[in-house]
Amino acid sequence: MLPLSLSAPDPSWERDVDVVVLGSGAAGLSAALAARPVRSVLVITKDELAAGSTTWAQGGLAGVLHPEDSLEHHVSDTVTAGAGLCDEAVVRELVTEAPKSIRYLMRLGAAFDPDETGDEIALTREGGHSHHRIVHSGGDRSGLEVQRTLDQSAVAAGVEVMSRTFALDLLVGRAADGERQVAGVRVGSLDTQGQVVSVGHVTARAVVIACGGYGQVFASTSNPPAVTGDGVALALRAGLPVTDVEFVQFHPTVMWTGADARGQQALVSEAVRGEGAILYDAEGERVMKGVHPLEDLAPRDVVAAAITRRMARLREQGAEVSDHVYLDATHLGDRFHERFPGITEACRAIGIDPAVDRIPVAPASHYACGGIRAGLDGRTGLRGLFAAGEVSRTGVHGANRLASNSLTESVVTGTRLGRDLAWELPDRVEPMFDAAPVVTGLLDPARLPEVRSAMSRHVAVLRDASSLALAGDEVAAIARSLDRGVDPSVQSWESTNLLTVATAVIAAASARTESRGCHRRTDFADPRDVWRTSIDVRLDAAGRVHLSGVPPGA
Ligand SMILES: Cc1cc2nc3c(=O)[nH]c(=O)nc-3n(C[C@H](O)[C@H](O)[C@H](O)COP(=O)(O)OP(=O)(O)OC[C@H]3O[C@@H](n4cnc5c(N)ncnc54)[C@H](O)[C@@H]3O)c2cc1C
Numbered sequence: 001m002l003p004l005s006l007s008a009p010d011p012s013w014e015r016d017v018d019v020v021v022l023g024s025g026a027a028g029l030s031a032a033l034a035a036r037p038v039r040s041v042l043v044i045t046k047d048e049l050a051a052g053s054t055t056w057a058q059g060g061l062a063g064v065l066h067p068e069d070s071l072e073h074h075v076s077d078t079v080t081a082g083a084g085l086c087d088e089a090v091v092r093e094l095v096t097e098a099p100k101s102i103r104y105l106m107r108l109g110a111a112f113d114p115d116e117t118g119d120e121i122a123l124t125r126e127g128g129h130s131h132h133r134i135v136h137s138g139g140d141r142s143g144l145e146v147q148r149t150l151d152q153s154a155v156a157a158g159v160e161v162m163s164r165t166f167a168l169d170l171l172v173g174r175a176a177d178g179e180r181q182v183a184g185v186r187v188g189s190l191d192t193q194g195q196v197v198s199v200g201h202v203t204a205r206a207v208v209i210a211c212g213g214y215g216q217v218f219a220s221t222s223n224p225p226a227v228t229g230d231g232v233a234l235a236l237r238a239g240l241p242v243t244d245v246e247f248v249q250f251h252p253t254v255m256w257t258g259a260d261a262r263g264q265q266a267l268v269s270e271a272v273r274g275e276g277a278i279l280y281d282a283e284g285e286r287v288m289k290g291v292h293p294l295e296d297l298a299p300r301d302v303v304a305a306a307i308t309r310r311m312a313r314l315r316e317q318g319a320e321v322s323d324h325v326y327l328d329a330t331h332l333g334d335r336f337h338e339r340f341p342g343i344t345e346a347c348r349a350i351g352i353d354p355a356v357d358r359i360p361v362a363p364a365s366h367y368a369c370g371g372i373r374a375g376l377d378g379r380t381g382l383r384g385l386f387a388a389g390e391v392s393r394t395g396v397h398g399a400n401r402l403a404s405n406s407l408t409e410s411v412v413t414g415t416r417l418g419r420d421l422a423w424e425l426p427d428r429v430e431p432m433f434d435a436a437p438v439v440t441g442l443l444d445p446a447r448l449p450e451v452r453s454a455m456s457r458h459v460a461v462l463r464d465a466s467s468l469a470l471a472g473d474e475v476a477a478i479a480r481s482l483d484r485g486v487d488p489s490v491q492s493w494e495s496t497n498l499l500t501v502a503t504a505v506i507a508a509a510s511a512r513t514e515s516r517g518c519h520r521r522t523d524f525a526d527p528r529d530v531w532r533t534s535i536d537v538r539l540d541a542a543g544r545v546h547l548s549g550v551p552p553g554a
Contacts, residue, residue, distance in 0.1 A: 001543040002479060002500050003440035004237050006168045008188050008488045013200040017042040017160075019421050020185055020204040022167040022231065025052035026143075026410035027389025028210030029150035031378070032159040034418025039425070041159050042202065044187055046166045046490065050147045051226040052212045053390065054407070057143025058269035058342060059126050060112075060136035061105075061411075062404035063098035066123055069131040071095050078405060081128045081299045082398025083517035084532050085244065090395040093376050094405070094412055101411040102135055110149040112137050126270040126403035128299040134404045140269055140340045146407060164190045166490055167211065167230065170238045171201060173429035175383060182207045182384040183431040194490035205425040206384050208417065209235065210410075213368035213390035214501045215248075216494075219449070219456035221365040222254050222267040228494040229501035231391035235372045236500060240381055241536035241548070243393045244370030245501070246508035249401055249518045250461045251366035252303035253279075255359065256324035257350055262449075266346035268327055268361055270403050273297055275339065277329035280358065281310050282321035301400045301518040304363040308461040311362070326358035363461050367406060369397040369518065370508075373536065376409075378417030384426045388413040393534075399517020440543065441482035443499050445491035450478055451502050459502075459509055464523040468510040475502050504537040507545045511535055513554055530554050 017040045021028045024045040032041045045051070064074050074095040079086045106112065112135040115122040123132040137145035155161070166188045173183035184203035188196050211231030215223025232242050253273070255266040273279075273296045279287040291306045292298035298306075307325050314322035329336055336354045337344045347354045371393040378386035389410035396409050443451075458471035479499060486492050512535060514528040515521050535549045 002503060002539060002545070003482060003496060004539065004543050005440070006493050006496060007440070007442055007484070008168055008186070008199045009196060011186065011199045011201050013198060015042065015200060015202045017202065017204050018425060019206045019208065020044060020202050021208040021210060022185065023052065023210035023212060023389070024049045024161065025054035025210060025212055025389060026146055026150060026407055027414040028208065029154045030411045030414025031208045031210060031388055031418040033150065033154045033157055034415045035421040036154070036157045036159050038422045043154070043159055043161045044165045044167050044185070044202065045161065045163050046190070047226050048163055049151050049161065051224060053223055053227055054143050054410070055147045056222070056224055056267070057146065057407055058140040058267055059271045059404045060124070060134040060142040061102055061407045062129070062133050062402070063102045063135065063408055064095065064133055065099055065102065065121065065135070066132055069133050073130050074098070074133060077128055077130050078396065078402045079398070081400050081402040083400055084527065085398035085517065085534060087395025090376050094396050094409055097412045098408045101408055101415065104415070105146060105149055105411065108149050108153045110137065110145050113139065124271050125274040125297070127273065127294070127297050127303065128402050134271065136271070138341065139338065140271065140342045143407065166190060166493060167234060168493065169234055170207065170385070171203065171431035172238060173431050175427065175429055179383055181426060181429045182382055183429045188488070190490055196488050201431070203431065205428050206386060206421050208378065208386045208388060209372060209391055210389045210414065211391050213371070214498070215365045215368070217452065217455050217498050217502050217505065218365035218460065219262050219452040220254070220265055221263070222251050222265060223365070224264050228498050230494065230497045231387070232371055232504070233497035233500040235387070236504065236537070236539045238382065239538065241373050241538050242371060242504060243373045243534050243536050244399070245368070245505050245537060246512055246519045246535070247369035247399050247517055248365055248505065249300055249367040249369055250304040250363040252300055252307050252363050253327055253361040254364035254366070255346055255350070256362040259323055265364055266343070268343055268359055269340070270300070272327065272329050272340060272343065275329070276331055277327050279307065280326045280328055281314060282319060282325070283314070287325055299400060300403065301520070304461050305520050307363055324360045324362040327361050328358045329354055330356055330358070367401050369393070369399065369401050376413055376416065377420060378413050386417045388417055399519060441484040442486040442488065442492040443478070443482055443495040444486050445495045447478055447481060448495040448498060451475060451499055455502055459506060462520050462522050463509055464521055465510070468506060471506050472510060475499065475506060479503065503545055507547060508535045508537055511547050511550050528554070
């Protein structure tokens, strides 16, 4: 059984605003900025403004800006990558708005890299894209520029920020017509060590969840430490469905720094392969030759699965090196340093010069394609509650996200819903409090490595029924150790949230008896028509996981 609320000290303060936004990445800040001109907007963020994935994005933002490209090409590439689970109408909406969102960021002051003529923006290609359509900044520091632009714009617009404040659980009330409606959020303010200073209630007419994905549920990930699935867990506890959560994208080329490396690892952007880099195994054989027509530029799921299979084969053959492969970008020579300064820095930190050396890489968790079911306008199934960015599942990414579509989606959805909230807000409702609140324990943070290890050993790039059953047993045993004696802190809240997310991912991955997009089962190697549908995961009133959408006969 999973907890239905996060234990914390009793609330000692209250705030009231029009709109409260949870999270300060591209999605949250875009929403806050768009709503701000006519609303009081409070951004709650658990660390500093720039602690989320947005800052780390390397490749850039996808949008049709070249005359030889077209919206139809971008739609078709996105839908192909999504492997039959994209909502094409939503993809079309996103792709149509994408160039506008890039120009909007430029008007806010984002400096994207110019092409060689200096007159136009440079456009690059990444895996799965048929055309050059990715704008970037500082070479491979695109996310940093997006975050800087939005930080400055939001603060200049008068958005109020409460940093080091953790969103715990939603406050819910009932509207005049009897429908459930969000009333605000319970939050915990933290000191610099993550200890709780106080707990408060922020009431609002609209709550926007923009807490990012859940890459940290795996032992090795490209995601920063803040990306712990808090938004997905909070939605589950509020009774909302989360959808497509089994589709976790593993980035094929995350820098490999040793068998014991844990937590966030440096990413080697797909743009490096876009510039012609080639994957080799330790025996010097090309990994992607004959695997896919696009070879090294095949979609991420294909490349990650090919690398994983190659490593398994080498392991069986007793090869000396079987836990990573190599990315060769030496044809770029010194140009590598200029084009990819951030990756150069990360390589130098492990004593590698990518202009002359091959870079050791292995797949690691990177992007959550699923999340809280929401429209491209952020609306969820609960009145007054919106979700945007990686925490949401809008139907754009289907079973596998096309590279660089996520920053674009975060800015488009955030801005859309922020504008809608500037136009119209639901009436205020009073939060209802259960007479006897469900009291459950928290997970001791010392046990979190066991959750992550179970996920990485059994639910990674390639899964099957027995590995998923093992993961389910291990995580269920850990869930039985939830303890009321564990002190509330950022570490115990995040650990409990990650346990909740792990349980949801394992349940959905076990149910989906096929391979599709980034969900690859070795016991069901192919997609099955019956599975051209999404699974919703919910928690019931007892904290048990329920699935809906599993097709009969599957
Ligand atoms: C290394 C890397 C490279 C990437 N490269 C690209 C790329 O080139 N192009 C692309 O399109 N995408 C890329 N992505 C994905 C993209 O960066 C993310 O999908 C996108 O930035 C998500 O934005 P977001 O606003 O939804 O979430 P985030 O930017 O992750 O922000 C989440 C925010 O929520 C806050 N938060 C979380 N939980 C709580 C809580 N309980 N209470 C309060 N605050 C909370 C966090 O502190 C953070 O401020 C990359 C991701 C990584 C990790």
